[in-house]
Amino acid sequence: MDKRSATNSNNNNGKKPGNNNNGKQPGNNKNQKSLNNNQRNKLDRIRNARSIRTQIVASGNTHKHRRGGGNGFKSSGSNNNKRGYNSIERDIFSKDGGLLKVPEFINSRMFEIKQLEYSMKKSAKSSSTRCFQSLPRVMRRRTASHNIKRIPKRMRNRALREMVKGDQHITKGEKLTAPKQHLSKKNLYKLKMSVKILRLITKSKFMKNALPLKYYQTNLPQKFQLRKIMKIMKAHVRASSTTTTPTGGANTSSSISTTFPFQKNTMNNQLGHTDVTGINRLVTGSVELGQLVKSYKYAKRQAVNVWLPTHVWNAKRSHMMNLYGKKICYTPTQKCYKRTHRLGSPQSAQSDGCLIEDTCYMGKCVIESTDPMTNLVKLFKSKNDDLKIKNNNIFVNKETEKLGSIEKLVWIEKPNKLLLILHPSIYEKFFNLFLETFSHEINNLQTLSIHDCQYSIGSINLMGSNALLNLVKTFRSFQGKEESAAKEDIDFEKFVQLGASLRDFQLLKPDFSMSLQIFDPRLLKKPQLPNNINKYLKKDINDLLVDLHNTNVQQASNKNDVLKELCNPLQRYASYKNKSTLKELSKRYRAAVGQNFVGDFQKDVTIPVHLYKNAWGNGFTLLLPYHWVLPLWYQLNKIPRTYHIGLKQIQQLKYEMNVMDFPNDHLDTVAGYLNLVLKSHYSKELWLKKPSSKRLNYEKLKNLHFDDNRIRVGEVGDPFQPDFVFLRFLYFGLKYIVRKYPDLYENEQNVSLILPNQTSGMDLQTNQLDAKTVYDLIVHYNKLHTTVNKNMDFGSPIVAVPFSNSNGSTDNKVDILQFWSQFNSWKLPCTPVSISMVSRGHPTDNARLYRINKQNWDIYWKHYAENDKFNNHGNNNLENLKNNVIVKSQYLPKVQDLIGFVNAGTFNLSVGKGTGTGFILADWNSDAYCDKIGLLRNVGTDDYKLVKYEMVRL
Structure with missing residues (x-):
C-alpha cells in the first residue's frame, strides 16, 4: 500500500470514508443544527467523490505491481479483467521514462478515433441549428417552429424534413377539403349593414313608415319578411347599377374631385383608384375620404384617423400613432438605433443599405x-402683413407670429405655379389662412387657385x-428595355x-x-439592375x-413636362388606367418564362415621378x-439591406446632423x-405612477446652487419639461427687483x-405680491404655477425667435413695473x-443651462476646461478640488x-460625445467667457458639466 492509502486508512480508523460524526448522522446531534435535504445531498456527493478518488489511486498502484505484487499487495483477478484495457495505456506511459509511443497509443484508441471521425462527417451534413433559427432577425416569426407558412418558401422543404425527424406536429396551412366559397x-x-338597418327600421315606427308599403306589408311569417325585404333591396341595387349614368363630365379638373361615387363604367381601372383632389378647399368628410378606402372591412376604422397607403404593412412591423388625423409609423418594433445611425447618417462611412419612410x-x-401680370411672387409681397414666407419660414400677423417652416418649395412654372410641402401640424391652418x-383673387377674380393634394x-x-x-x-423606363431603346430618355440614363x-x-x-x-414597379418579378x-x-461619373x-434647376423645371403631369389631377388619374390586379400580374409572370421584366412598352401606361435631394440629410x-406608393413600397422592401423607419x-438623424x-x-411656434x-x-x-419610494423627490x-445650504430651493422649474414659463418669470422678475429697489x-x-431681515414677500402698503429676493420669485411662481397653466393661452408660445427688439432689451417694449399683472403675456427673447x-x-x-460667473471662471472653471481639453479624465488635483463639497459650493x-x-x-x-439642442436667452453676454462655454446640469442631479454653445439657424 502506498503512503496516501495508508494515511487515508489511518485517518478513517475503520470507519466509512468521509464520516466524522462517530457513527452518528449529522442530524442526530442535538447541539448541531439539522441539515436540510439539499445540504445532505451535497455532503453525500462530496463523500462519494473522495471515496472514488481514493479507490482510483489504490487501483492504479495495484495494476502497476500486478505481476510482482509489490509491497506484498495481491490484486484479484476480477480487477485485472475490468481494468486490463486501461493497464495497456499505463504500460505505454510507464516505459522509457513516461514518453508516449504514438503507434501503440493510436492502436489502443482506434475505435474512439473512428467514432469521432464518423460523427464529424455526420454533423457536417446535419446542422445543430433549425431552419427557422438560421433566418436573419428581421425574418424570424414567433410560430415558425411549427407553422410552415411562417418560413420563406425556399427553405420550407428543409423545415419539413426537420419537423418529420423530430416527430413534430406540422401546421401547413392547408386543408384536405375544398375551401368554402365565402362572400367578398x-x-x-x-x-x-342591410341587416343592421332593417333591424333598426323594425324598432322605429317613424323609419318603418318612411318605407314604401311593399317593403314591410307582407302576408309571410315574421322570420321570412326580413329575407324578402333583402331580396327586393338587392334587386333594386342591381337594377340601379346597370342603368345609372355618371354625373358630370370628365373633361374638367374639378370633376375628378367632386364626382362621387365613380360608377364602374367611368373608372379606368378595376382597383377603384381615383385622384382625390380638393380644388380651393380641403379634402374632408367621409364621402371624399371614402374613395381612399378600398377594403370595406376597414372602412369604419378610418372614420377618425385615415390610414396611409402602407398602413397594413407597417402596422405588423411598427408602433403606430394617431397624429394629425392620420395613423403614422412612430418607430419599428425591432431595435434600430445603431442601424439607423450606420445607414442613414451622412457622417457614417459604414452605410451599405437604405432606410425608407412613408411620408404620405x-x-x-x-x-x-x-x-x-400678377404672378405668385407679387401676390405674396402684396399680402406680407397677413402671410409672409421668409427664409423657409411662414410668418403671420406682421411677422409677430411664426406659423412654421416649409419642408420643400418646388417651382413648377416660375413664377405662376408652385408645389408646397408642409408639415401636417400646420398644413390645415396654412390652407385656411391662404x-x-x-x-378676392380666388372667388371674385378667379385668377388664383390652390389644390389640396395630400391624398x-x-x-x-x-x-x-x-x-x-x-x-x-x-424603375424601368423606355431606356430600360432590354432589346433596344424605344424612346430617348436622357434623364433616365443620367439617373441609372x-x-x-x-x-x-x-x-x-x-x-x-x-x-x-x-412603368409599374410590379412588372419586375425581382428588383435588380437592368441587363444592359x-x-x-x-x-x-465626374463629367x-x-x-x-452646371444645370439651372429653375430653367429645367420650367421645361419639365413630367413634373407638370404629376401636378395635374387628370394626368395623375390617367396613370391608373388599366392598372393590373394581382391575378393579371400572375398571368404575366407565368407567361414570361425566363424574363424578369413582364411589361409591354406599347400598352402599359407610365407613371410620373419627381425626385429631389433632402436639404437636411443623406437622402x-x-x-x-x-x-402608386404601395406597389413601389413592396418592391423596395424586397431588396436586401432595406429597412423601414418612422x-x-x-x-x-436630424439630431445627429x-x-x-x-x-x-x-x-x-x-x-x-x-x-x-x-x-x-x-x-x-x-x-406619478411609480410608488413614492421609487420616485425622485x-x-x-x-447643493444645486450657490447659497443653497442656507435655504433649500430644490429643482428650479418644472422637472418634466424645459420650463420657459419659470425662466420668463425669473427673467422679468429680476428686472423688476432691480428697477424697484x-x-x-x-x-x-x-x-x-x-435677505436675513425679510419675513414676507408681500408689499405691506398695498397688500399685494412683491419680491426682493430670488427666493421670493421662486415661492410666488410655485403658488402661481397652477393658475398660470390653467389661464395660459396655449395658442401663443412663450419663446420668441427673433425678439421684436433686436438688441434684446425689454425696457422700451414693456412696462417692467407692471410685472405682476402682465408677465403672462410677455414673450421671452x-x-x-x-x-x-x-x-x-x-x-x-430638459437639462438646465447656466452662465459662468466671471470670477468663478478665472479662478476655477477656466483651468478645469483647459486641463480637460487635453486629458479626458481631467487633472487629478482639480478633480479632487471639484469633488470637495466645501470648495465646490463656492463655484456653483x-x-x-x-x-x-x-x-x-x-x-x-x-461625433462620439454628448450633444444637444435647446434655447438660451438672447441677451446673454458671452464676451467674458472662453469660446462661449457654459455649465449644464441634468434634471435631478447636482453634477455640473462644461458645454460649448453654437448658434443654430431655424
Missing part, C-alpha cells in the same frame, strides 16, 4: 396663378448610400448612371432634382456630376401619384409648444437668494443653440445664472 368583402359589408402624411398643395387672405400625391423618403441604387433596381456609381450624395448640389416617366446596365456606364452642377424624397428615426426638427425643436406641453404631461404621468435636492442691487447678478460637451458625460432632455452657479434649457440631448454617435 364588399358583399359581406353590404349584407351586414405630409401636406402637399399646388398653388397656381392664371394671371400673367383661402382667407386671397379670397393625391404621395411621397417616400429614402436615406443611405444605396438610396439611388434601390430606385434603379425598381448616378444610382449605379454614386454613393456619396454630398457631391450633388443641395437643389438636385430629377423627373422620370416609369453597361451601356449607361460609358460616361465618366456627369459637373453637368448636373432623397420621391413624389409620385398616391396609389418619425422617431427621422428625429434621430445638428438640425432642428419641426415641430419638436421649434418651441417658438404653436405646434412646437403644444408638442412640448403634451410630452411633459406624459412624463409626469409616468412619474425634486423638491428636496441639495435700485438701492439694494446694482444689477441682476447681485440679487440675493434671501431666446436664441436656438446646439451644445457639445467639453468634459465627460452627455446631456439629457446662482439661480439667476439660469439662461436656458436643453430640449433634446443624448450621446451622439456621429
Whole structure:
C-alpha cells in the first residue's frame, strides 16, 4: 500500500470514508443544527467523490505491481479483467521514462478515433441549428417552429424534413377539403349593414313608415319578411347599377374631385383608384375620404384617423400613432438605433443599405396663378402683413407670429405655379389662412387657385448610400428595355448612371432634382439592375456630376413636362388606367418564362415621378401619384439591406446632423409648444405612477446652487419639461427687483437668494405680491404655477425667435413695473443653440443651462476646461478640488445664472460625445467667457458639466 492509502486508512480508523460524526448522522446531534435535504445531498456527493478518488489511486498502484505484487499487495483477478484495457495505456506511459509511443497509443484508441471521425462527417451534413433559427432577425416569426407558412418558401422543404425527424406536429396551412366559397368583402359589408338597418327600421315606427308599403306589408311569417325585404333591396341595387349614368363630365379638373361615387363604367381601372383632389378647399368628410378606402372591412376604422397607403404593412412591423388625423409609423418594433445611425447618417462611412419612410402624411398643395401680370411672387409681397414666407419660414400677423417652416418649395412654372410641402401640424391652418387672405383673387377674380393634394400625391423618403441604387433596381423606363431603346430618355440614363456609381450624395448640389416617366414597379418579378446596365456606364461619373452642377434647376423645371403631369389631377388619374390586379400580374409572370421584366412598352401606361435631394440629410424624397406608393413600397422592401423607419428615426438623424426638427425643436411656434406641453404631461404621468419610494423627490435636492445650504430651493422649474414659463418669470422678475429697489442691487447678478431681515414677500402698503429676493420669485411662481397653466393661452408660445427688439432689451417694449399683472403675456427673447460637451458625460432632455460667473471662471472653471481639453479624465488635483463639497459650493452657479434649457440631448454617435439642442436667452453676454462655454446640469442631479454653445439657424 502506498503512503496516501495508508494515511487515508489511518485517518478513517475503520470507519466509512468521509464520516466524522462517530457513527452518528449529522442530524442526530442535538447541539448541531439539522441539515436540510439539499445540504445532505451535497455532503453525500462530496463523500462519494473522495471515496472514488481514493479507490482510483489504490487501483492504479495495484495494476502497476500486478505481476510482482509489490509491497506484498495481491490484486484479484476480477480487477485485472475490468481494468486490463486501461493497464495497456499505463504500460505505454510507464516505459522509457513516461514518453508516449504514438503507434501503440493510436492502436489502443482506434475505435474512439473512428467514432469521432464518423460523427464529424455526420454533423457536417446535419446542422445543430433549425431552419427557422438560421433566418436573419428581421425574418424570424414567433410560430415558425411549427407553422410552415411562417418560413420563406425556399427553405420550407428543409423545415419539413426537420419537423418529420423530430416527430413534430406540422401546421401547413392547408386543408384536405375544398375551401368554402365565402362572400367578398364588399358583399359581406353590404349584407351586414342591410341587416343592421332593417333591424333598426323594425324598432322605429317613424323609419318603418318612411318605407314604401311593399317593403314591410307582407302576408309571410315574421322570420321570412326580413329575407324578402333583402331580396327586393338587392334587386333594386342591381337594377340601379346597370342603368345609372355618371354625373358630370370628365373633361374638367374639378370633376375628378367632386364626382362621387365613380360608377364602374367611368373608372379606368378595376382597383377603384381615383385622384382625390380638393380644388380651393380641403379634402374632408367621409364621402371624399371614402374613395381612399378600398377594403370595406376597414372602412369604419378610418372614420377618425385615415390610414396611409402602407398602413397594413407597417402596422405588423411598427408602433403606430394617431397624429394629425392620420395613423403614422412612430418607430419599428425591432431595435434600430445603431442601424439607423450606420445607414442613414451622412457622417457614417459604414452605410451599405437604405432606410425608407412613408411620408404620405405630409401636406402637399399646388398653388397656381392664371394671371400673367400678377404672378405668385407679387401676390405674396402684396399680402406680407397677413402671410409672409421668409427664409423657409411662414410668418403671420406682421411677422409677430411664426406659423412654421416649409419642408420643400418646388417651382413648377416660375413664377405662376408652385408645389408646397408642409408639415401636417400646420398644413390645415396654412390652407385656411391662404383661402382667407386671397379670397378676392380666388372667388371674385378667379385668377388664383390652390389644390389640396395630400391624398393625391404621395411621397417616400429614402436615406443611405444605396438610396439611388434601390430606385434603379425598381424603375424601368423606355431606356430600360432590354432589346433596344424605344424612346430617348436622357434623364433616365443620367439617373441609372448616378444610382449605379454614386454613393456619396454630398457631391450633388443641395437643389438636385430629377423627373422620370416609369412603368409599374410590379412588372419586375425581382428588383435588380437592368441587363444592359453597361451601356449607361460609358460616361465618366465626374463629367456627369459637373453637368448636373452646371444645370439651372429653375430653367429645367420650367421645361419639365413630367413634373407638370404629376401636378395635374387628370394626368395623375390617367396613370391608373388599366392598372393590373394581382391575378393579371400572375398571368404575366407565368407567361414570361425566363424574363424578369413582364411589361409591354406599347400598352402599359407610365407613371410620373419627381425626385429631389433632402436639404437636411443623406437622402432623397420621391413624389409620385398616391396609389402608386404601395406597389413601389413592396418592391423596395424586397431588396436586401432595406429597412423601414418612422418619425422617431427621422428625429434621430436630424439630431445627429445638428438640425432642428419641426415641430419638436421649434418651441417658438404653436405646434412646437403644444408638442412640448403634451410630452411633459406624459412624463409626469409616468412619474406619478411609480410608488413614492421609487420616485425622485425634486423638491428636496441639495447643493444645486450657490447659497443653497442656507435655504433649500430644490429643482428650479418644472422637472418634466424645459420650463420657459419659470425662466420668463425669473427673467422679468429680476428686472423688476432691480428697477424697484435700485438701492439694494446694482444689477441682476447681485440679487440675493434671501435677505436675513425679510419675513414676507408681500408689499405691506398695498397688500399685494412683491419680491426682493430670488427666493421670493421662486415661492410666488410655485403658488402661481397652477393658475398660470390653467389661464395660459396655449395658442401663443412663450419663446420668441427673433425678439421684436433686436438688441434684446425689454425696457422700451414693456412696462417692467407692471410685472405682476402682465408677465403672462410677455414673450421671452431666446436664441436656438446646439451644445457639445467639453468634459465627460452627455446631456439629457430638459437639462438646465447656466452662465459662468466671471470670477468663478478665472479662478476655477477656466483651468478645469483647459486641463480637460487635453486629458479626458481631467487633472487629478482639480478633480479632487471639484469633488470637495466645501470648495465646490463656492463655484456653483446662482439661480439667476439660469439662461436656458436643453430640449433634446443624448450621446451622439456621429461625433462620439454628448450633444444637444435647446434655447438660451438672447441677451446673454458671452464676451467674458472662453469660446462661449457654459455649465449644464441634468434634471435631478447636482453634477455640473462644461458645454460649448453654437448658434443654430431655424
